[in-house]
Amino acid sequence: MVVSLIVAVSSNGVIGRDGGLPWRLSNDLKHFKKLTMGHHLIIGRRTWDEVGKPLPGRTMVVVTRSRRFASEGVRVAHSLEEALDLARDDDEPFIGGGAHIYRMALEKILVDRLYITRVHAEVDGDTFFPDIKFDAWKLVSEEHHEADERNQHSFSFLVYERKR
Numbered sequence: 257m258v259v260s261l262i263v264a265v266s267s268n269g270v271i272g273r274d275g276g277l278p279w280r281l282s283n284d285l286k287h288f289k290k291l292t293m294g295h296h297l298i299i300g301r302r303t304w305d306e307v308g309k310p311l312p313g314r315t316m317v318v319v320t321r322s323r324r325f326a327s328e329g330v331r332v333a334h335s336l337e338e339a340l341d342l343a344r345d346d347d348e349p350f351i352g353g354g355a356h357i358y359r360m361a362l363e364k365i366l367v368d369r370l371y372i373t374r375v376h377a378e379v380d381g382d383t384f385f386p387d388i389k390f391d392a393w394k395l396v397s398e399e400h401h402e403a404d405e406r407n408q409h410s411f412s413f414l415v416y417e418r419k420r
């Protein structure tokens with residue numbers, strides 16, 4: 257199993273504002289869909305509140321401390337380890353945020369691969385991606401895209417793998 261983390265992050269580290277995404281990037285949503293399709297998508301309860309419904313073709317796993325949380329069409333885990341155990345038959349489960357879940361996954365060294373959409377803009381926000389020590393990671397792919405009418409900012413799709 258390869259555990260992947262997927263995130264879009266601005267030049268100043270922002271990933272969210274007011275519970276949602278602080279940009280409109282149609283190609284990034286398509287990229288996210290293509291990568292995660294058919295896989296487990298592990299997200300925190302607050303990100304779940306924003307997503308609001310199970311994403312088609314993905315097995316959604318919501319991480320919460322609440323023992324009462326339940327929602328149709330999603331699986332529930334009370335730790336990241338439990339979430340990954342639910343995904344044990346998946347060759348590439350995805351950790352899809354938000355900040356609390358990313359931080360926990362990186363601190364516990366549970367992630368093997370990073371799919372980072374680097375949004376080339378300084379953006380106002382209230383939720384930030386944790387600092388990453390990039391010397392522990394090898395950049396294996398990079399693809400640049402310009403802004404256009406459907407993509408508010410220019411951005412790059414970056415893929416990193418943990419150095420062994």
Ligand SMILES: NC(=O)c1ccc[n+]([C@@H]2O[C@H](COP(=O)([O-])OP(=O)(O)OC[C@H]3O[C@@H](n4cnc5c(N)ncnc54)[C@H](OP(=O)(O)O)[C@@H]3O)[C@@H](O)[C@H]2O)c1
Pocket residue numbers: 262263264265270271272273274275276277299300301302303304306319320321322325333334335336352353354355356357358360383
């Ligand atoms: N740019 C991106 O790629 C991206 C991706 C995802 C999300 N986001 C943004 O990130 C923001 C949300 O992030 P967030 O950090 O506020 O919330 P979050 O990480 O989505 O969810 C936090 C919740 O996870 C649960 N949790 C945290 N630690 C836990 C633990 N140790 N054990 C069990 N459950 C635990 C708790 O749920 P309970 O309170 O229910 O116990 C906590 O409230 C939104 O703005 C969203 O749009 C951005």
